[in-house]
Amino acid sequence: MQTSIVPPQTAPRHRGWPLVGSTYPFINDPLGFMLRLQEQHERLSVVNVLRRDLTILQTAEDVKYVLQENNRNYHKSEAYKILATFLGNGLLTSEEDFWRRQRKLAQPAFYKQRLALMTDMMAQETEALVDDWKKHDAAQPRDISKDMLRLTLNIVTKALFSTDVGDRVAGISAALDDIMHFADQTLKSFIRLPLKYPTPRNVKFQSAVRKVEEVIYGIINGRRAEIQRNPDASYDDLLDMLMRTRDEETGETMSDGQLRDEVTTIFMAGHETTANALSWALYLLAKHPEVAQRIREESKEVLAKKGTSTFEKARELGYTMQVVQEVLRLYPPAWVISRRSLAEDKIGPYAFPADSYFLISPYTLHRRTEYWNEPEVFNPDRFSEENSKDRPTYAYLPFGGGPRLCIGNNFALLEMQLILAILLRDFEVELLSPNQNIEPEPMVTLRPKGGVNLGVKRSTVEG
Numbered sequence: 001m002q003t004s005i006v007p008p009q010t011a012p013r014h015r016g017w018p019l020v021g022s023t024y025p026f027i028n029d030p031l032g033f034m035l036r037l038q039e040q041h042e043r044l045s046v047v048n049v050l051r052r053d054l055t056i057l058q059t060a061e062d063v064k065y066v067l068q069e070n071n072r073n074y075h076k077s078e079a080y081k082i083l084a085t086f087l088g089n090g091l092l093t094s095e096e097d098f099w100r101r102q103r104k105l106a107q108p109a110f111y112k113q114r115l116a117l118m119t120d121m122m123a124q125e126t127e128a129l130v131d132d133w134k135k136h137d138a139a140q141p142r143d144i145s146k147d148m149l150r151l152t153l154n155i156v157t158k159a160l161f162s163t164d165v166g167d168r169v170a171g172i173s174a175a176l177d178d179i180m181h182f183a184d185q186t187l188k189s190f191i192r193l194p195l196k197y198p199t200p201r202n203v204k205f206q207s208a209v210r211k212v213e214e215v216i217y218g219i220i221n222g223r224r225a226e227i228q229r230n231p232d233a234s235y236d237d238l239l240d241m242l243m244r245t246r247d248e249e250t251g252e253t254m255s256d257g258q259l260r261d262e263v264t265t266i267f268m269a270g271h272e273t274t275a276n277a278l279s280w281a282l283y284l285l286a287k288h289p290e291v292a293q294r295i296r297e298e299s300k301e302v303l304a305k306k307g308t309s310t311f312e313k314a315r316e317l318g319y320t321m322q323v324v325q326e327v328l329r330l331y332p333p334a335w336v337i338s339r340r341s342l343a344e345d346k347i348g349p350y351a352f353p354a355d356s357y358f359l360i361s362p363y364t365l366h367r368r369t370e371y372w373n374e375p376e377v378f379n380p381d382r383f384s385e386e387n388s389k390d391r392p393t394y395a396y397l398p399f400g401g402g403p404r405l406c407i408g409n410n411f412a413l414l415e416m417q418l419i420l421a422i423l424l425r426d427f428e429v430e431l432l433s434p435n436q437n438i439e440p441e442p443m444v445t446l447r448p449k450g451g452v453n454l455g456v457k458r459s460t461v462e463g
């Protein structure tokens with residue numbers, strides 16, 4: 001519990017409508033609604049949505065308390081159970097000792113040395129997109145969202161399986177999109193019909209799950225067969241690590257079912273988020289050509305260096321990294337993180353019973369004027385070392401925080417940094433009209449509404 005000498009108080013409640021509470025504004029425009037709450041209530045507020053009380057935490061201090069200091073009292077909330085109908089008991093959705101064990105097993109796959117090995121692959125995949133863009137008619141708009149989804153899907157598949165899913169990419173993307181829509185609609189519904197009822201929505205969802213599973217099981221089975229043929233073969237990918245790893249006590253390897261859950265989780269968590277962030281990035285760079293030009297200058301200088309590895313070069317792309325951080329501030333793909341308390345607790349002066357629900361919104365925290373000057377302005381310089389030093393850590397949390405911090409955060413940052421540096425080195429991105437404006441669409445992730453379409457032309461500007 002947070003220590004305080006003040007007697008416990010009841011948390012401030014936001015008044016909604018009789019019976020339905022704040023369901024309508026929350027479902028209809030969650031970002032706008034939560035920004036208004038942030039203005040009206042200094043620290044936190046309780047709202048009633050779909051007949052459930054949710055406490056929205058608004059300060060870095062309280063967020064740190066829930067995600068880190070007393071994290072053992074806070075489990076993932078029901079929203080994750082909906083994801084679990086597809087992801088099973090993988091890293092994102094599991095809890096307690098089981099989660100701890102799986103996290104320990106998977107963590108080495110994301111160590112710096114492993115990421116270094118993946119950097120060339122990330123660069124090669126991006127160069128393939130550069131070739132596509134070179135062939136593109138500059139007079140025609142380009143569907144950037146589609147490009148980014150395909151690129152990040154290719155990269156995560158190579159990292160996991162050292163193979164690509166080739167021409168199955170389009171089918172998988174469509175299936176993953178159906179799954180995301182299902183999760184989004186379920187989250188927003190008063191009535192949730194069990195999956196066994198053959199409603200059109202359930203049928204579509206289950207068929208999408210089967211499609212993705214077919215690909216994943218196909219790859220797992222193929223790998224098992226290869227290992228049987230050649231037990232000494234080494235694959236240097238995440239699947240290999242997960243398959244070979246043994247429980248310290250029992251010596252057992254992971255079952256096929258558990259392997260499926262972990263692989264599906266990383267596959268799913270590891271590309272749509274990054275793709276959305278990259279689409280937002282290119283949109284913002286089209287709006288701010290002066291920022292794009294600074295990336296171009298840095299990229300031309302660093303990427304041309306001889307005798308340094310791609311990984312070392314990426315570490316020198318300091319300004320590009322600041323741009324990535326600023327994009328993730330304005331449009332954090334994981335725009336909301338939710339938790340449920342196990343036992344009663346006190347947050348500041350406020351008492352909460354067991355089984356209380358909490359929402360943390362990186363989107364609104366990233367716009368709180370206490371932490372950010374002119375929060376709506378796109379300004380990568382706010383992430384310079386000098387400008388970052390006085391900011392509370394939990395005022396910025398695109399990857400969450402505490403023990404459940406995103407396992408792929410460094411993977412994603414490296415990937416985004418390289419992709420932007422390589423694309424901007426050769427191309428300029430342009431808005432289709434001066435007043436082109438793209439709104440955020442808060443689904444399971446924060447998507448650019450209607451996708452990002454931009455003009456793409458070879459850069460004529462000297463670096």
Ligand code: HEM
Pocket residue numbers: 076091092093103156265266269270271273274277332333334337338397398399400401403404405406407408409411412
């Ligand atoms: C810009 C890209 C990304 C963003 C914004 C993002 C965001 C997040 C956030 C906020 C969480 C914590 C959720 C919570 O606490 O409830 C999380 C967890 C997770 N992410 Fe990411 N993520 C990104 C990329 C990736 C990548 C590239 C991978 C894998 C290759 C990945 C795999 C995971 C996994 C497995 C978890 C669960 C970790 C655990 O609980 O142990 N993510 N992510």
